[in-house]
Amino acid sequence: MSVSIDVTVQEGEGSSDPAVDLAVFLCRKCKLPLGDTGDWVEKAENGDILLSAVTENVKIDVNKAVSSFIHDAYSTVQTLQCKGCKSIVGALYIATPEHLDYKRDLFILNTSVLNCYFFANAHKQRAKINQTSVNLPTIRYMDEKLKKCKQLFGACEREVTEMEKKLFQSSENP
Template structure:
């Protein structure tokens, strides 16, 4: 029947499934993200409150039938349930599992199998996350935009500052000249009004 194994440990702010668990492993680590042929790392977020909880560097596989992704490691934003329940409808596929919920909004993100039949041993003690309840963001994805600096929003340089200061000095000088001229006109008008 099923074996019960608990390989879940907590290290700093990350939950980690120990290496001797029967999880799917990534065939090879992908490290070169610049040439576009290899997938860049992805960040996984809660679909409701967008709280990040893991990344693709802890990828353990996926289950297309169940519409799940499998991670070996997540951070403290995933709350591992304490109450196990029986999961599965087919008697040969029944498992003992606990819920995985988001710390931010308490939405159910998936579950973790604590005890499995032999056919599901690869999922035991792995974070099984429901794709419909999560979002992902690929680092360096093409939908990112480069900050556009048009001619009117160019960076401030010393040369630009000198030019602005010269123009401000001219404007101040012109304002003083206009002010003096208006004062002279006012004095002249007051003198003319007194004589009449």
């Protein structure tokens, strides 16, 4: 079963808020993250996704092979495998014919083995924060209370000092 992933980020575009365009590409079988739109390069002609980087959850096969897909024009690739479930998830282009130079050193993720999780949603709900505005009468009231507290603290401090003096004197004169 092939599912098309329609990512709205286009090459060279994006909003000023990075979270709006951020999506994570997950392995369809084990749900490990394989890449994200932060490394997006473009969408390939067959609908797959070209990225400049993938996560550490992707194993890059050390063996090089010639791609058998006609649209790859016999490019040299390394197979990409999900480390979680061992599924083949794409390829890394090592050598390409001249007309496919734009794919060289890029990772291609096969959309038929991916799920896509978008971090942004145009229909977000926010909690309404009930904030009481601080106005001039509130500030005056708080200033008065603060002055009273300082006076009370000062009086308590003086009382404690007097008690300490009396205790000190009584300890010297038994």
